[in-house]
Amino acid sequence: MQKSDDTVERDAASFVSGAYEQENTMSTLLVKHENEFRVMHERFAGREDDDYILYRFLKAFKFDVEVASQKLEQTLLWRTANDYEAIKAAVKGLDPNDLESFPGGKLIAKYFPQCTRYSLDRDSNIVGIICPGLALPNEIVAHLSDNDYHKFETYMMVCLSQYIGRLSHARGVVVRMTRIVDLQGLGMKHLSKSMLDTIVASFSVAQSHFVEHMSHIIVINAPAVFNIAWAVIRPVLSERTQKKVIISGSNYQSTLLKYIAPEELPISYGGNCTRPAVVIHDHEAGFENMTIPAGASIEKTIAVKPGMVVEWSIRSEGKDIGLSVDFTDECSSMSVICPPARIPSNSHTVIGSWTASAQQSGTALFKFDNSYSRFTSKQVKVRIDTACQDNSPEITDKNQSVSLLDK
Incomplete structure (x- = not known):
């Protein structure tokens, strides 16, 4: 600054x-x-x-x-x-x-x-x-x-x-x-x-x-x-x-x-100044292209360490797609991070985040659901980032999350 x-x-x-x-x-x-x-x-x-x-x-x-x-x-x-x-x-x-x-x-x-x-x-x-x-x-x-x-x-x-x-x-x-x-x-x-x-x-x-x-x-x-x-x-x-x-x-x-x-x-x-006029962000950087077949679902797992922050950005290119995110700890106890919801197509990038507590480790499961579409496959762009926090505060509610799916 x-x-x-x-x-x-x-x-x-x-x-x-x-x-x-x-x-x-x-x-x-x-x-x-x-x-x-x-x-x-x-x-x-x-x-x-x-x-x-x-x-x-x-x-x-x-x-x-x-x-x-x-x-x-x-x-x-x-x-x-x-x-x-x-x-x-x-x-x-x-x-x-x-x-x-x-x-x-x-x-x-x-x-x-x-x-x-x-x-x-x-x-x-x-x-x-x-x-x-x-x-x-x-x-x-x-x-x-x-x-x-x-x-x-x-x-x-x-x-x-x-x-x-x-x-x-x-x-x-x-x-x-x-x-x-x-x-x-x-x-x-x-x-x-x-x-x-x-x-x-x-x-x-x-x-x-x-x-x-x-x-x-x-x-x-x-x-x-x-x-x-x-x-x-x-x-x-x-x-x-x-x-x-x-x-x-x-x-x-x-x-x-x-x-x-x-x-x-x-x-x-038309001038001589070499500094760019504005900063233009690459909105495609870091995204993975995924195809969800008609009538099927694809799951993506992320290993979660204690105190880890998981952030996601997801965009559906052609038609809407279902998304849910769950967490399963090492004792096979499952909790909901993000309940099932539809991501509208070509609308905006859905972003969300969730932080594991200092005691939580396990797997976050992202499920992209196209089972309701019998004939149409879906193109989805996905970016999932993780970061470990030092001295992360303990979260007593394992379902604590921030989701922008409803915006």
């Missing part, structure tokens, strides 16, 4: 002076908008004293103090309702790229390629990259509830806002973010109602409570189906934010290079 203070110091040292600096230096802004700042200071003393946040609200609402005050009051209420201070404390010192440190972040990092802080643009604003077209929405929906995903997004927004805030203070300049949205691979599977509702909810929170954080949003590789998503998302965006959105097809290199120098842009996007 990389400390954000280290990256703030590095990014602050990389600041490039220019027109953006002249227009966004806080000392200059405090003088230029002295009256507006005076009113905001009086109204929010002790509740929000950060000049950079006050300025973002003033800027977002055209320096109309009454509207800016109303919107900031709403944000303070939102912070209270969403335990903002606790989240702020939890993300303190985290780099925005440390996705796995956020609630649900391990799954998001695995199934939604993104790099929140990749480099700097020509104005020394942060460049972030997200690849919705490479996301696996079925896996995200299967293993994260709407509340879980919303929690992840909230933690991410707070962390990014805090990072940008610290960078702004370090430079003395209002720092924003340029985001590259790569839609390569986007299809109808990404545009279900639930996914669009989640996206709209996320944009709504960002628009209302993290105002003036974006410099540009550059959408590249936009396919025809993007029009469906844009029709839903656009009404949520303020007019000012809509003007920051730049939509390109496959000929996007010149657009990116207009805002981002070659040395700060990945080679895959």
